[in-house]
Amino acid sequence: MxxxxxxxxxxxxxxxxxxxxxxxxxxxxxxxxxxxxxxxxxxxxxxxxxxxxxxxxxxxxxxxxxxxxxxxxxxxxxxxxxxxxxxxxxxxxxxxISADEAIRVSVPLHFLNQEKSPAGKSSDVVITHELNEVEISCLPKDLPEYIEVDLSALKQGDTVHLSEIKLPAGVSITELKLGKEHDVAVVIARHGRVEEESSAETEGEGEDK
CATH class of the missing domain: 2.40.240.10 (Ribosomal Protein L25; Chain P)
Incomplete structure (x- = not known):
């Protein structure tokens, strides 16, 4: 409750x-x-x-x-x-709000068990949270104050998308109603070296301009 x-x-x-x-x-x-x-x-x-x-x-x-x-x-x-x-x-x-009318609200994401996951235990893996909140639609009685994202099985190379978030009953993610291309990444577990190379490339592009 x-x-x-x-x-x-x-x-x-x-x-x-x-x-x-x-x-x-x-x-x-x-x-x-x-x-x-x-x-x-x-x-x-x-x-x-x-x-x-x-x-x-x-x-x-x-x-x-x-x-x-x-x-x-x-x-x-x-x-x-x-x-x-x-x-x-x-x-x-x-x-x-009205009890019988759906509302759209952005609620925070709470990431659980990241440290216990294979990716979290590895010093060579960088875990990034691409989103920290998500807009949902539901009746007022079903509104959660936050949504939990269990990362206990997260491994190097994994990407958790919006569609993989376990939602409470009666709750939907508004972004997913717009099509598959809106099923964006929520969490990404990259090898640390890949992350460093990506950052170096970005910095290099900035110097060329």
Whole structure:
């Protein structure tokens, strides 16, 4: 069962750039909730609390319960604007979800047993993770916070593609619906010397230009 993530929010009446600046000076973060066949809703968060939540992996892929006192709405994060150099969140966009409507969300990949694999035990093999997250489609009840990729059998020369990832029930990878050419590599185990030669060739090409 997925972990429930609750974040407190409050409604905001003032809108516009001036109002948003005043909120930020007061330690608040302006945000908006949209979708779900309802009107957009302007809300705000206490910056310290939302910044702390944003440092967790689940914040970007899990269903969040927005607790607004008199009601709770289930949402997913769709956009976050950060200050260019300060540790400050400037604005957040959330989308409401409906239990009977599929959603598309990018979820992180967790790579398991790499060190225990034949490739991981070999000092001559370089393992690269070509992707660290993948976009999936599913009903909200089936949304995983992450997807595990078991690399225990990975050997030198192996390539793990999107289609080889074991998915939870009810979950599909959106990229694979576009055709076989979109079945890209997720993990590659190359001989270390091949990796070095490839890097040297790339550097040489840059010098010729």
């Amino acid at each position: 997925a972990t429930q993530h609750i974040i407190k929010a409050s409604l905001r009446k003032d809108e516009g750039k001036g109002a948003s600046r005043r909120l930020r000076r007061a330690g608040q973060v302006p945000a908006i909730v949209y979708g779900g066949h309802q009107d957009p809703l302007s809300i705000q968060f206490e910056h310290h609390a939302i910044y702390h939540a944003s440092n967790s992996e689940w914040f970007y892929s899990a269903i969040i319960d927005l607790d607004m006192g008199n009601e709770t709405q289930k949402v997913i994060l769709r956009d976050m604007q950060r200050h260019p150099f300060k540790q400050q969140i400037m604005h957040l966009d959330f989308q409401r």
